[in-house]
Amino acid sequence: xxxxxxxxxxxxxxxxxxxxxxxxxxxxxxxxxxxxxxxxxxxxxxxxxxxxxxxxxxxxxxxxxxxxxxxxxxxxxxxxxxxxxxxxxxxxxxxxxxxxxxxxxxxxxxxxxxxxxxxxxxxxxxxxxxxxxxxxxxxxxxxxxxxxxxxxxxxxxxxxxxxxxxxxxxxxxxxxxxxxxxxxxxxxxxxxxxxxxxxxxxxxxxxxxxxxxxxxxxxxxxxxxxxxxxxxxxxxxxxxxxxxxxxxxxxxxxxxxxxxxxxxxxxxxxxxxxxxxxxxxxxxxxxxxxxxxxxxxxxxxxxxxxxxxxxxxxxxxxxxxxxxxxxx
Amino acid sequence: xxxxxxxxxxxxxxxxxxxxxxxxxxxxxxxxxxxxxxxxxxxxxxxxxxxxxxxxxxxxxxxxxxxxxxxxxxxxxxxxxxxxxxxxxxxxxxxxxxxxxxxxxxxxxxxxxxxxxxxxxxxxxxxxxxxxxxxxxxxxxxxxxxxxxxxxxxxxxxxxxxxxxxxxxxxxxxxxxxxxxxxxxxxxxxxxxxxxxxxxxxxxxxxxxxxxxxxxxxxxxxxxxxxxxxxxxxxxxxxxxxxxxxxxxxxxxxxxxxxxxxxxxxxxxxxxxxxxxxxxxxxxxxxxxxxxxxxxxxxxxxxxxxxxxxxxxxxxxxxxxxxxxxxx
DNA sequence: TCCTTGCGTTGGAGCGCTCTAATCCGCCTA
DNA sequence: TAGGCGGATTAGAGCGCTCCAACGCAAGGA
Numbered sequence: 001x002x003x004x005x006x007x008x009x010x011x012x013x014x015x016x017x018x019x020x021x022x023x024x025x026x027x028x029x030x031x032x033x034x035x036x037x038x039x040x041x042x043x044x045x046x047x048x049x050x051x052x053x054x055x056x057x058x059x060x061x062x063x064x065x066x067x068x069x070x071x072x073x074x075x076x077x078x079x080x081x082x083x084x085x086x087x088x089x090x091x092x093x094x095x096x097x098x099x100x101x102x103x104x105x106x107x108x109x110x111x112x113x114x115x116x117x118x119x120x121x122x123x124x125x126x127x128x129x130x131x132x133x134x135x136x137x138x139x140x141x142x143x144x145x146x147x148x149x150x151x152x153x154x155x156x157x158x159x160x161x162x163x164x165x166x167x168x169x170x171x172x173x174x175x176x177x178x179x180x181x182x183x184x185x186x187x188x189x190x191x192x193x194x195x196x197x198x199x200x201x202x203x204x205x206x207x208x209x210x211x212x213x214x215x216x217x218x219x220x221x222x223x224x225x226x227x228x229x230x231x232x233x234x235x236x237x238x239x240x241x242x243x244x245x246x247x248x249x250x251x252x253x254x255x256x257x258x259x260x261x262x263x264x265x266x267x268x269x270x271x272x273x274x275x276x277x278x279x280x281x282x283x284x285x286x287x288x289x290x291x292x293x294x295x296x297x298x299x300x301x302x303x304x305x306x307x308x309x310x311x312x313x314x315x316x317x318x319x320x321x322x323x324x325x326x327x328x
Numbered sequence: 329x330x331x332x333x334x335x336x337x338x339x340x341x342x343x344x345x346x347x348x349x350x351x352x353x354x355x356x357x358x359x360x361x362x363x364x365x366x367x368x369x370x371x372x373x374x375x376x377x378x379x380x381x382x383x384x385x386x387x388x389x390x391x392x393x394x395x396x397x398x399x400x401x402x403x404x405x406x407x408x409x410x411x412x413x414x415x416x417x418x419x420x421x422x423x424x425x426x427x428x429x430x431x432x433x434x435x436x437x438x439x440x441x442x443x444x445x446x447x448x449x450x451x452x453x454x455x456x457x458x459x460x461x462x463x464x465x466x467x468x469x470x471x472x473x474x475x476x477x478x479x480x481x482x483x484x485x486x487x488x489x490x491x492x493x494x495x496x497x498x499x500x501x502x503x504x505x506x507x508x509x510x511x512x513x514x515x516x517x518x519x520x521x522x523x524x525x526x527x528x529x530x531x532x533x534x535x536x537x538x539x540x541x542x543x544x545x546x547x548x549x550x551x552x553x554x555x556x557x558x559x560x561x562x563x564x565x566x567x568x569x570x571x572x573x574x575x576x577x578x579x580x581x582x583x584x585x586x587x588x589x590x591x592x593x594x595x596x597x598x599x600x601x602x603x604x605x606x607x608x609x610x611x612x613x614x615x616x617x618x619x620x621x622x623x624x625x626x627x628x629x630x631x632x633x634x635x636x637x638x639x640x641x642x643x644x645x646x647x648x649x650x651x652x653x654x655x656x
Numbered sequence: 657t658c659c660t661t662g663c664g665t666t667g668g669a670g671c672g673c674t675c676t677a678a679t680c681c682g683c684c685t686a
Numbered sequence: 687t688a689g690g691c692g693g694a695t696t697a698g699a700g701c702g703c704t705c706c707a708a709c710g711c712a713a714g715g716a
Contacts, residue, residue: 003445003466005701005702005703006702006703007702007703015665015666016665016666016667017666017667017702017703018665018666018667018668018704018705019664019665019666021703021704021705022664022665022704024703025704029663029664029665030664030665031663031664031665034664034665046463048439048442048443049443049702049703050384050443050445050701050702050703051443051444051445052380052381052383052384052444052445052702052703053380053384053671053701053702053703053704054702054703054704055380055671055703056378056380056381056384056671056672056673056701056702056703056704057670057671057702057703057704057705058671058703058704058705059671059704060704071399071405071408071409072402072405072406072597074400074402077399077400077405078400080399080426081399081426081428084426093440093443094425095423095424096422096423096424096425096426097422097424098408098409098412098424100409108416111376112421114376115376115377115378115379115421116379116380117331117378117379117380135374138331217601217602221602243601243603244602244603246603247601247602247603250602250603251602269400270598273545273571273575274545274549274572274575274579275571275572275574275575275578275604276603276604333671333672333673334672334673335672335673343695343696344695344696344697345672345673345696345697346674346675346695346696346697346698347694347695347696349673349674349675350674350694350695352673353674357693357694357695358694358695359693359694359695362694362695377672377673378671378672378673380672380673381671381672381673381674381701382672382673382674383673383701384671384672384673384674384701384702384703385672385673385674385675385700385701386673386674386675386701387674387701388674
């Protein structure tokens with residue numbers, strides 16, 4: 001038994017195909033009697049419209065393509081939640097795809113997304129080259145956690161410089177002076193966080209110390225092990241990285257926060273686990289998703305043509321991994 | 329500038345639309361000269377085939393719909409990885425959707441998936457009613473981490489009874505006798521894990537003690553706090569739940585594993601974090617994804633009609649949260 | 657009475673592609 | 687030289703839907 005089509009519904013309701021189409025799209029210019037007849041017929045047949053045929057015929061799409069760079073990072077799951085909720089409310093469906101942190105796989109994912117001819121595409125933390133992005137950009141595009149100067153794309157970012165400054169200020173207020181930053185290497189948004197840290201340290205008359213890292217647990221642990229001279233606080237690249245820092249500190253017999261304070265970045269649920277209780281910088285993840293959806297949809301509707309540069313403000317969340325330094 | 333169509337490519341290459349179609353599908357019955365001409369024209373125009381028009385015309389689909397019950401649980405991210413890799417290799421695209429743990433949202437997600445007329449649908453840890461599943465089932469369906477007696481659906485599960493038994497055996501071998509199980513309530517696969525625990529305890533001549541829980545950190549912590557009589561080991565509902573157990577034990581001033589041993593379930597990366605170092609039961613997550621993809625694809629190709637009941641074997645991963653009980 | 661108006665409804669074209677059957681053409685065989 | 691063959695190519699219909707122009711019809715105005 002093949003799926004019923006609009007034709008079948010029309011036949012059963014004793015009307016034309018075009019009328020069924022109008023009912024399905026909730027058009028006001030259909031008499032109440034016909035409307036209920038059509039809806040009944042549709043219900044009896046278990047009819048549901050064929051999204052692809054619809055978008056093919058209407059030359060419009062109700063699909064938003066989303067490429068998630070890394071499905072394993074809980075950060076993105078929460079951004080997707082925000083996107084999903086808002087898009088759904090506006091009548092859009094999400095097609096999610098994953099890029100696995102590799103430029104080539106991202107490019108393939110991008111191609112696969114465009115084959116659906118979505119109304120717009122959101123790239124969450126992409127690492128793919130700018131040129132590949134422009135190539136795909138005959139639809140509205142929004143980048144989350146990656147800045148870009150391309151005028152055809154919108155961006156949603158947190159103010160990484162401000163975030164790092166919040167962390168430094170917090171640590172300095174507690175009395176710390178030897179504050180190390182483990183950075184995110186070439187990861188998305190690593191540069192502004194690093195810059196924010198350096199500026200804030202200078203503002204307090206302190207010497208910045210940056211250890212090379214990336215957005216993984218292992219990198220956080222390795223960076224701590226490589227540090228020779230003493231320090232009393234660490235600003236990690238992100239929460240995952242911070243957990244690696246915690247492990248390495250424990251290995252070295254250092255207590256947190258008595259001997260060393262640690263601050264993460266993102267405030268994913270990982271940081272909130274009581275067993276970890278990480279002081280961290282909160283990025284409003286759901287809001288970022290919502291903003292991305294809004295930006296995309298407004299472009300799709302042609303309400304805006306100028307590039308949007310949306311910046312959200314990070315906040316400090318104090319938990320158990322920061323405290324005053326040891327008074328020596 | 330609208331996207332180029334097959335017509336445009338055909339015109340540029342000086343051939344018919346049908347020939348372009350053949351080239352795009354890699355048909356062998358095209359002369360080398362025409363093939364390169366078409367490919368060149370396509371490259372020059374930046375043509376990429378329109379997936380929806382294609383599936384509409386061919387009445388077949390290269391899309392697999394995937395509904396993830398909970399994007400926040402790292403377990404599913406890893407299953408999706410397995411699915412993705414295998415599906416992609418077989419020439420299928422994934423459309424991922426999220427159900428947010430709620431039956432009504434899952435049902436909506438399911439409707440949205442079917443509107444894409446996918447070749448098959450994978451439901452990862454669905455909580456939606458069986459009846460809603462059958463309603464959608466005019467395409468092959470596979471359930472992961474949820475058993476079902478419906479003959480039209482395939483299932484992929486780990487052997488939860490065996491997994492629990494592994495945990496109990498491990499703890500008993502270490503010398504434990506007071507082993508508590510915090511269960512997953514009505515969550516998917518909670519029942520077999522509970523049963524496996526009870527049977528294994530009985531086999532060792534021990535009295536089972538089950539505390540009601542669910543698959544969250546908070547539930548793990550709450551369950552431990554509610555326990556009155558002494559115990560030396562806990563088998564948690566899953567890893568997330570186990571982390572809650574660790575927190576509650578720390579609060580109560582109990583050390584792990586010196587005072588209490590803790591075993592999780594799933595072996596997500598969370599368990600592997602060195603700061604947590606959770607002994608746990610490994611479910612082969614990627615393999616489960618791969619099996620789901622294989623099952624779906626073989627049904628899609630009509631190679632099989634009988635329902636597949638795929639069961640994978642869990643294994644024990646010993647880390648830092650289990651050890652011999654205190655000798656009193 | 658006829659003509660207009662406007663709402664409700666419909667036929668038909670066409671979205672970008674696939675698929676079947678038909679056509680073309682060079683070459684081998686009788 | 688005619689006939690047959692088979693591989694390469696193409697025309698045309700059609701997938702399920704939307705959209706436009708056109709149509710029928712009852713009510714109102716001249």
